[in-house]
Amino acid sequence: MKAAKTRREKGFAIVLTTLALVSTLLIAGLGFDVGTLYLIRTKLQGAMDAAALATVRALAQNPNVNAAKTVGQEFLVANFPNGYWGAQPLASMPVANAITVSEIDANGNAGTPGTTATAKLVTVTAGVSAPLYFLRILGQNTANISFTAQATRQGLLLMLVLDASSSMGAHSFSGQTACQWAQQDAQAFLGYPQFDPDIDRIGAVSFATNTYTSPPIANFQSPAGTLNTSSQVYTDLGTFNCPGGNTNTSEGLQQGYNAISTFWAGATPSRANVIILMTDGAPNGWTSNWTTATLQAGSLCGPPAGGTLTGMVARWTPTENGILSVAAAPASKMNMAQTSAISTNGKCKFTTQNNTSYWYQDFATVPSVDIYGDVLYGASTYIPQGATTIAPPPNSSQAVNTAVPTNATPSSTSTTAPIGNSSTTTDWQFLDFSRNTADETATRLRTDATYRIAIYCIGLYGNVNAATDPWDVVDDTLLNRIANTSASQIYNPNQPVGVYVTTPDASQLSSAFAQIASAIVARLSK
């Protein structure tokens, strides 16, 4: 019995191993081959995503579709080299045909360039033939892997908001005033290759004490890549002039917002809404409603019928001591020259000239909010000097600083702090009010749930002398807040984040525009 059993068990391991070998190798081969297929698949998918995004980024730099496709193909091959784990492109899916670009409308359907199209859709379709090693015993030498990846270059609705205050025309740089540089560079900006007239819209606002708006249009380039010098926005910018006026930043931002909301006319926005604010100084004006009944005797202001006076407020000027003025409409388009003297033809001057007591009396009537509901003083959001509040204006019976303010000496009570909160330094308060309402307006625009406007800022140095006029120089802190950059005191990553760029003088403004343009379009790729 024992011998018989031994005979039966002899060679059992060999037999078992031989029998198991086939199934084991099949399982191992299946595991290896499926593993490598999955490896190739993962690599290919990443490469296609990179190709789609590279194509979109290339489109964001230049709307030339064929050039963008070439870039995408190159990124595809760079991330998935030929022969990766033996994989080869499928003959039916050549890399040269891997990428297509189309225009889509707000609903994702085919869109018409220049009219209904709101985005460009990049589709990458590629496939490879991956070699099999162990599974060849089943007669299968290769396996095909293919994917589709998509990315979009979102359309843009952009408003250029340009400072046309008097300081813009006060100094020359390389033979041109800042105003002339701004006009020239803003017009050139329309022709930047980053912008695509098929899906983008660009308009402009000029602001000083008052504003003018050139509505956003599509044909700023025609054809794409060629600046259209006949377009409305180009010709409007051609009238850009800066003969005088204050820096009513909040009104400029508001008009940019108005142009955007008018463009959408109640429709759900399907483009990225962007404002570029270019300014050479700190705000020193805003727009308010005054109840004429509260105006002081001697004021020339107010419609005869009484009621509410709406106007843009300018700070005092050296030649018209102590004047709060309501500006007239621009003489023409973006030419900020006023048509006539401030105090005539329905325009308003709150006080008679050279009567500073009226200035302080009228200042006492400043409302607590501007015309858009943004607070001017109180527990304010932006206090330049770090105080906890901006004091309200003194009432007319209060002892006030009656010294005639000049540009060089904002207050007789103190000359140490250019921006302050003293209740006796009304001109300083005026600047605080102006800055605060600009800050409030920008926050309101960024937090608007419908339009989610991103604000980019350019601070133009060189026009205002920081040594003699420090309270009017570019306020970096404020512009970082307006743009909601990471350097902002109120940075909020849940709001649209912009960029703040400075330029030392107007002759280098084009560089700032170029940086902003690149920063904007880089964020349009999805």
Add this chain to the structure above:
Amino acid sequence: MIEFVLVSAFFWVPLIYFMMTLGFRLTRSIEQIELVNDVSQMFARGIDFSAASNQTLLTGTLAYDFGMAGNGGNAVTGGSTGPMVLVLSQYFYVNSADPSCNGCANRSQTVLERRIIIGNNTLIGTQGSPASVGTIPGGTLNTTTGTCEQADNNLPPPTQGTPTTCQYTVTTIQVGSFNSVMTNLPTNAGANVGGTVFFVESYYKDLTGKMNYQRSID
């Protein structure tokens, strides 16, 4: 029994070991590819991996399976422990027509404008893996952000002398070998995609001691 032992010792055990090793490495390779793809796209979209919170997210979540160690307080230069390192590089092609260049020293050159190293920096370029292309010299490296910076005295007051990025001016950050390393990318590829190409490289020493290298380009 003898046959079984012999077959096991010389066939089954090596086969199982081979299969386990192969499976482990395949799995790790796939994870490594997914990791560099994800990190590269995040980097290209502006995620700041010089921030400690984002590095913690990377080592503690995205790359957790690799046992990756953090930087040990070195924001952008990496530590010296752990089996893995990620090298995030930002290359920039300086277009001669760029208004910010204006005849600058680095015109028409590709430069390394930012590098962030997370993990064990001693692994870079070892065991036959390629070294990362380009360096930012210590004197111009912002050790907080990983960018190349130098004081700019051309800025107006009060910002005069503030460190600004030096991609236009510092010639030692040029990477002449960029195009030869990226053999599949065309000359000046960065010029076509907004000037910037984002590179993420991963070096991982697995349990068998073998180095695995993966990269993603965005």
